[in-house]
Amino acid sequence: MPTTEVQPGPPARSRSRRSFEKTLASAKRTMLLSEIVKLAIDSFKVSKIRFALTALGMVIGSASVILVFTIGSTGKEYVLGLLQKIGTNMVMLEYEGGGAGNINEYRNDYLTLDDERAVDEQVTDVAKSSPMLEMHDRVSFPGGVAKDVLVLGVSPEYRDVRNLIVLTGRFFDGEDETTHTKAAVVTEPFAREMFGSDAAAINQTFQLSGIPFTIVGTFKESVDTFGQSEIADETILIPYSVGRYFTGTDNVKQIFFSIRDPNDVEEASKEIVDVVHARHMPSSVYRTTTLTSLLTTAAKIANGLTVMLVLVSAVTLAVGGVGIMNIMLATVRSRIREIGIRKALGATAREIKLQFLIEAIFISLSGGVVGTLLGLALPVSIRIFTDYSIPISIWAVVIALVTSTAVGIIFGTLPANRAAQMDPVESLKYE
Structure with missing residues (x-):
C-alpha cells in the first residue's frame, strides 16, 4: 500500500533553524558566564593572601574618595551655615x-x-x-x-x-x-x-x-x-x-x-x-x-575644592590599578600551562580573556566595596555617637564603586588580552 510522505511545514522548518542556531552559538561559547565566574573565584581561594594584598590599594583609594568627599561636603555646609546665620x-x-x-x-x-x-x-x-x-x-x-x-x-x-x-x-x-x-x-x-x-x-x-x-x-x-x-x-x-x-x-x-x-x-x-x-x-x-551672590560664590568654590580633592584621591585608585595589572600579568605568566590545557580542551580566546578580566574586576570591585564601607564608617560613627550631623553623600559611594569597576576593566584588559592571545601548543610546552 503506497505511503504518503508528509513535508514539514513552515513552523517545523523555523524550529529546526532555531535549534541549529543554538547549537552553533553553543559551539562558539563552550562555557557559561557562571562557570567562568566560578573559575575566577576558585583562583582567589587558592591564593587568598595575593588577592587581599592586591585589593589593598583599591581599599585605600575608595576609602580616600569617600572621606575626601565627606570632608568637602562638611566644609561646604559649615561655610554656608555661617553665611546663613548673618542673614540670607x-x-x-x-x-x-x-x-x-x-x-x-x-x-x-x-x-x-x-x-x-x-x-x-x-x-x-x-x-x-x-x-x-x-x-x-x-x-x-x-x-x-x-x-x-x-x-x-x-x-x-x-x-x-x-x-x-x-x-x-x-x-x-x-x-x-x-x-x-x-x-x-x-x-x-x-x-x-x-x-x-x-x-x-x-x-x-x-x-x-x-x-x-x-x-x-x-x-x-x-x-x-x-x-x-x-x-x-x-x-x-x-x-x-x-x-x-x-x-x-x-x-x-x-x-x-x-x-x-x-x-x-x-x-x-x-x-x-x-x-x-x-x-x-x-x-x-x-x-x-x-548675601545671595556671596552664597552662590561660596557654594561654587566649595564644590570646586571638593572635586579637586576627589580627583587627587583618585590618583590612589590609579596606583591601585597599576598594582592590579602587575599582579594579573604575573598571574598570567604563572598559569601559562593552565591556559594551554584549557584551550586544548576547547576554551575559546573570548573565554580566556573574560576569565582574567573578571578576576581583575573582582579584585578591584571587592577592594572598592571594602574601602567604601571603611570610608562610610567614620561619618556614620560620628552621626551615631555625637551630636554632629556629618553629611553622607550617595554620590560619593557611586563614584567610588564605579571608579573601582572602571579601574578593574582598564587595568585588567592588558593581562586578559595577553592570556587570550597565547598559542595553545607553545603554552603546553611551557615549563
Whole structure:
C-alpha cells in the first residue's frame, strides 16, 4: 500500500533553524558566564593572601574618595551655615549718591523713615525692617581712658533682621521706642571694658553727649564678621526715636529689610529700589546689598575644592590599578600551562580573556566595596555617637564603586588580552 510522505511545514522548518542556531552559538561559547565566574573565584581561594594584598590599594583609594568627599561636603555646609546665620534673607538699602543743584548749592537725596514705611506697604515680600542712624561719640572708660564709640539708632526689629544674639538682659522693645526711653544695648567688649562683665553691665548707666543711658542688654552678631559689617567691637545700639534727636534730621544712613522667603530676596531687592526711586529724584542712586551672590560664590568654590580633592584621591585608585595589572600579568605568566590545557580542551580566546578580566574586576570591585564601607564608617560613627550631623553623600559611594569597576576593566584588559592571545601548543610546552 503506497505511503504518503508528509513535508514539514513552515513552523517545523523555523524550529529546526532555531535549534541549529543554538547549537552553533553553543559551539562558539563552550562555557557559561557562571562557570567562568566560578573559575575566577576558585583562583582567589587558592591564593587568598595575593588577592587581599592586591585589593589593598583599591581599599585605600575608595576609602580616600569617600572621606575626601565627606570632608568637602562638611566644609561646604559649615561655610554656608555661617553665611546663613548673618542673614540670607536680609536686604540692606543705602544711598549711593546723586541729587540736584549746582556745586555750591548741591542737595543730597538721602533715605528717610518714610521710605521704609513705603517699602513695608508696597513690597509684600518684606517681613520686617529697621532704619539705621550712625553716630560717633566719645565715652569715658574706667582708668580715665576716653574712647570713640559707634552709636547706631535702630528700631526693635533690627535684632531679628540682623540675627543678633542677646547675651544678657534684653533688647529694647516697641514701648522703649514709643516713649523715647534712654535705653542702650551694648556689645560684649564694651560691657566688659566698662563694667567688668556682661552681667555687671545690666542696669548700669553711662553718658552719650552728656545724656545718661541705661544698659538693658548686651549682644553680639551670630557670626564674627571681623569688622566687615556696620557693627564694630565697641558699638552701642539705642532706639531710633532717640537717635534722631542727636542727628537733628530725619535722614537715614541705611535701611535693613528681612524677606519672608530667601528665594525671593533678589526679586524683592529690585522692588525695594523701584519703590524708593519713585519717591526721589531721578538722578539719585540707591543700592541694595544681599548675601545671595556671596552664597552662590561660596557654594561654587566649595564644590570646586571638593572635586579637586576627589580627583587627587583618585590618583590612589590609579596606583591601585597599576598594582592590579602587575599582579594579573604575573598571574598570567604563572598559569601559562593552565591556559594551554584549557584551550586544548576547547576554551575559546573570548573565554580566556573574560576569565582574567573578571578576576581583575573582582579584585578591584571587592577592594572598592571594602574601602567604601571603611570610608562610610567614620561619618556614620560620628552621626551615631555625637551630636554632629556629618553629611553622607550617595554620590560619593557611586563614584567610588564605579571608579573601582572602571579601574578593574582598564587595568585588567592588558593581562586578559595577553592570556587570550597565547598559542595553545607553545603554552603546553611551557615549563
